[in-house]
Amino acid sequence: MFKPEILLVDDNPADLDLTSEVLARNERPKRVSSVMNGVEALGFLRHEGKYADTPDPDLILLDLNLPRKDGRAVLAEVKADPLLRRTPIVVFSTSQAEFDIMQSYNLGANSYVTKPGDLPEFVQAVESIENFWFGCARLPRKEEQ
Amino acid sequence: MKFSRAEILLVEDSQEDLDLTLHSLGHERVATDIIVARDGEEALDLLFCRGAGSGRSFENPPRLVLLDLKLPKVDGLEVLRQIKSDPRTRTIPVVILTSSKEERDLIRGYELGVNSYIQKPVDFEQFRKTIKQLGLYWLITNQAPVAGRTARAAGQSS
Amino acid sequence: MIAGELIVEAEAQKLHAKGEKLSVLMVEDSVADTELIRRELEHGGFDLSSEVVQTAEEFARQVHSNSFHVVLADFNLPQWNGMEALELLRREGLDIPLILVSGALPDITAVDCIKQGAADYVLKDRLARLPSAIRSALQEKQLREERKRAEHELAQKVEELARSNRELEHFAYVASHDLQEPLRMVATYTQLLAERYRGKLDAQAEKYIHYAVDGAKRMQTLIQDLLAFSRVGRQDTTFAPVDCNLILHQALESLQLAIRESGAVLTYARLPEVMANSSQLLQVFSNLLANAIKFRGSDKPNIHISAERQAGEFAFSVRDNGIGIASENAQDVFVIFRRLHTRTEYPGNGIGLAICRKIVEQHGGKIWVTSREGRGSTFTFTLPVTEPVPAAQEKFKQEYVQA
Numbered sequence: 001m002f003k004p005e006i007l008l009v010d011d012n013p014a015d016l017d018l019t020s021e022v023l024a025r026n027e028r029p030k031r032v033s034s035v036m037n038g039v040e041a042l043g044f045l046r047h048e049g050k051y052a053d054t055p056d057p058d059l060i061l062l063d064l065n066l067p068r069k070d071g072r073a074v075l076a077e078v079k080a081d082p083l084l085r086r087t088p089i090v091v092f093s094t095s096q097a098e099f100d101i102m103q104s105y106n107l108g109a110n111s112y113v114t115k116p117g118d119l120p121e122f123v124q125a126v127e128s129i130e131n132f133w134f135g136c137a138r139l140p141r142k143e144e145q
Numbered sequence: 146m147k148f149s150r151a152e153i154l155l156v157e158d159s160q161e162d163l164d165l166t167l168h169s170l171g172h173e174r175v176a177t178d179i180i181v182a183r184d185g186e187e188a189l190d191l192l193f194c195r196g197a198g199s200g201r202s203f204e205n206p207p208r209l210v211l212l213d214l215k216l217p218k219v220d221g222l223e224v225l226r227q228i229k230s231d232p233r234t235r236t237i238p239v240v241i242l243t244s245s246k247e248e249r250d251l252i253r254g255y256e257l258g259v260n261s262y263i264q265k266p267v268d269f270e271q272f273r274k275t276i277k278q279l280g281l282y283w284l285i286t287n288q289a290p291v292a293g294r295t296a297r298a299a300g301q302s303s
Numbered sequence: 304m305i306a307g308e309l310i311v312e313a314e315a316q317k318l319h320a321k322g323e324k325l326s327v328l329m330v331e332d333s334v335a336d337t338e339l340i341r342r343e344l345e346h347g348g349f350d351l352s353s354e355v356v357q358t359a360e361e362f363a364r365q366v367h368s369n370s371f372h373v374v375l376a377d378f379n380l381p382q383w384n385g386m387e388a389l390e391l392l393r394r395e396g397l398d399i400p401l402i403l404v405s406g407a408l409p410d411i412t413a414v415d416c417i418k419q420g421a422a423d424y425v426l427k428d429r430l431a432r433l434p435s436a437i438r439s440a441l442q443e444k445q446l447r448e449e450r451k452r453a454e455h456e457l458a459q460k461v462e463e464l465a466r467s468n469r470e471l472e473h474f475a476y477v478a479s480h481d482l483q484e485p486l487r488m489v490a491t492y493t494q495l496l497a498e499r500y501r502g503k504l505d506a507q508a509e510k511y512i513h514y515a516v517d518g519a520k521r522m523q524t525l526i527q528d529l530l531a532f533s534r535v536g537r538q539d540t541t542f543a544p545v546d547c548n549l550i551l552h553q554a555l556e557s558l559q560l561a562i563r564e565s566g567a568v569l570t571y572a573r574l575p576e577v578m579a580n581s582s583q584l585l586q587v588f589s590n591l592l593a594n595a596i597k598f599r600g601s602d603k604p605n606i607h608i609s610a611e612r613q614a615g616e617f618a619f620s621v622r623d624n625g626i627g628i629a630s631e632n633a634q635d636v637f638v639i640f641r642r643l644h645t646r647t648e649y650p651g652n653g654i655g656l657a658i659c660r661k662i663v664e665q666h667g668g669k670i671w672v673t674s675r676e677g678r679g680s681t682f683t684f685t686l687p688v689t690e691p692v693p694a695a696q697e698k699f700k701q702e703y704v705q706a
Contacts, residue, residue, distance in 0.1 A: 086255040088255075095476075095479060096480075097475075097480065101288050101290060102236060102291060106235065106236055110260045111238070112287060115487060116487075117520070119490070119491045119498070128281060128282050128286040129282075132278050132281075136278040137262060138262045138263060138264045140251055140262075
């Protein structure tokens with residue numbers, strides 16, 4: 001059975017914990033990795049250094065405000081890289097600013113989800129992301145390329 | 146408070162699939178307004194506010210485009226290419242909804258910047274479930290680009 | 304004319320008061336004329352210091368090394384003429400009034416000179432006019448400088464305003480992201496704690512957790528409301544003809560649930576077309592209608608919407624049979640975050656009417672409430688009449704009744 005790989009990019013450990021916990025709640029088998037800044041995210045995707053053996057993620061959940069390399073820059077780089085650009089990126093940010101939303105879509109984000117400030121809603125958002133992308137959408141997986 | 150009505154542009158030439166999709170969307174009550182285009186040319190006219198869409202404005206784009214691939218006049222992938230290569234329309238979320246099993250279409254779709262790709266399930270119940278999930282995700286979970294702000298924000302980000 | 308002369312006199316006196324000599328640069332090849340001019344100016348009350356040049360090179364050198372109050376230039380000189388002196392002053396960006404002092408000058412040329420920027424021209428056989436011509440030229444220059452200063456100050460103000468606007472935008476961004484994020488942590492992790500330890504905590508602990516979550520959530524809504532309030536006015540507000548009947552329909556549609564649940568009965572008259580920003584106007588109607596439903600008494604809400612033309616404006620009214628407002632509070636309701644009831648009685652943050660007022664004022668109208676406690680309220684707002692007004696919209700009659 002298909003076991004999706006998810007990469008979480010977020011500098012807030014509390015959000016990483018919460019997202020991982022919600023993802024772990026349902027029974028769909030999956031593997032969740034996480035990195036805490038933009039440079040690490042690109043290293044992970046390009047299998048650099050300690051990431052030589054990491055799998056290619058099927059979906060990236062990307063926070064916008066990240067240290068070292070901003071989420072917007074990561075988005076722009078991934079979407080400009082012929083080897084990486086097919087990987088769907090869901091921007092997952094606290095920001096509800098229209099500017100952030102528009103800029104993300106302009107940079108090629110596949111989707112933009114605001115982190116809800118309420119636990120049940122947060123759980124619902126993460127479940128909805130998982131259900132749609134792994135239960136509904138067809139992803140450009142490595143073996144299909 | 147958001148006042149803009151959720152609007153979906155459904156581009157579909159097959160009458161059965163159209164009925165099924167409309168039924169599923171309506172049944173789940175996830176959308177209030179659905180506009181239908183029966184071929185690629187009509188879809189482009191509606192999106193680019195010309196011809197049949199001349200009464201529309203770039204300020205009020207649909208929240209979501211559901212795009213079939215095998216379309217008369219202009220092919221779905223070409224419609225996608227045009228949407229994603231024009232700054233006035235590129236932020237509109239486009240989801241391909243196709244019965245094509247071709248890997249090529251899948252890869253090409255993502256290469257052209259499609260927001261997501263869905264293969265129509267053959268089973269009716271499965272189809273309905275898929276449309277329901279899709280509606281929930283794109284109309285509720287996902288933050289649509291802000292209507293009326295497309296041009297301005299596109300300018301700012303450059 | 305007399306008043307003008309007086310001002311000119313005052314200018315000359317100002318020059319004198321500063322103990323300053325009138326510094327004159329003469330472009331003149333006739334020594335006799337130079338002497339005549341000097342004498343005329345001294346006779347005219349000026350304390351004089353002057354230089355005389357004959358060639359363009361000398362002229363250029365002089366205007367750069369000294370600061371002159373005025374240039375007096377003959378029109379016809381052997382190698383060049385006064386027009387070229389004008390051209391040089393303009394090229395160098397020097398604002399020194401230049402008066403042509405010349406023998407017979409064809410009228411057409413004199414007009415040309417003034418058009419080119421000469422302050423005046425004085426015929427050599429009318430030299431008595433020269434002192435007042437100089438005074439006018441000096442005064443004009445002073446006005447020019449004042450205007451330039453005012454323009455500069457205005458440009459600075461505009462720049463300051465733009466900067467404070469950018470700061471406000473930045474604040475709004477910080478509020479929407481940087482403030483929300485820690486708040487989100489407090490709310491979600493407190494909820495997570497409650498979930499994890501459900502049944503293991505005593506009732507008091509559950510209550511405390513509830514207080515913490517409620518506080519964080521209220522803060523989140525407050526930030527959202529504050530942002531919504533600050534957005535009115537920052538958003539580009541394009542005004543277009545708007546059919547208020549359509550706006551009312553949209554407002555009613557968005558309130559469907561509340562209308563159904565409260566059993567509200569709504570009646571409305573035909574509304575006019577106005578120049579407005581449609582989404583903002585929709586917000587005004589929605590907020591007023593939502594309030595009319597929310598602040599209901601024991602009876603089912605009975606709400607009537609109407610419009611009436613009064614002189615240059617339309618007055619829109621939303622009348623309800625709700626709990627009403629005590630007259631001493633009638634103005635308070637439009638103040639941001641001002642609430643007249645506890646949250647348990649009526650939920651809300653006190654932002655809706657503040658937004659309504661901001662929007663109505665931005666449209667050039669006013670909003671107020673007339674009410675009697677326990678007897679319902681009527682909220683009225685005005686919008687300027689769109690010109691020209693289509694005749695059909697002049698008469699409003701009750702056309703629809705919706706239950």
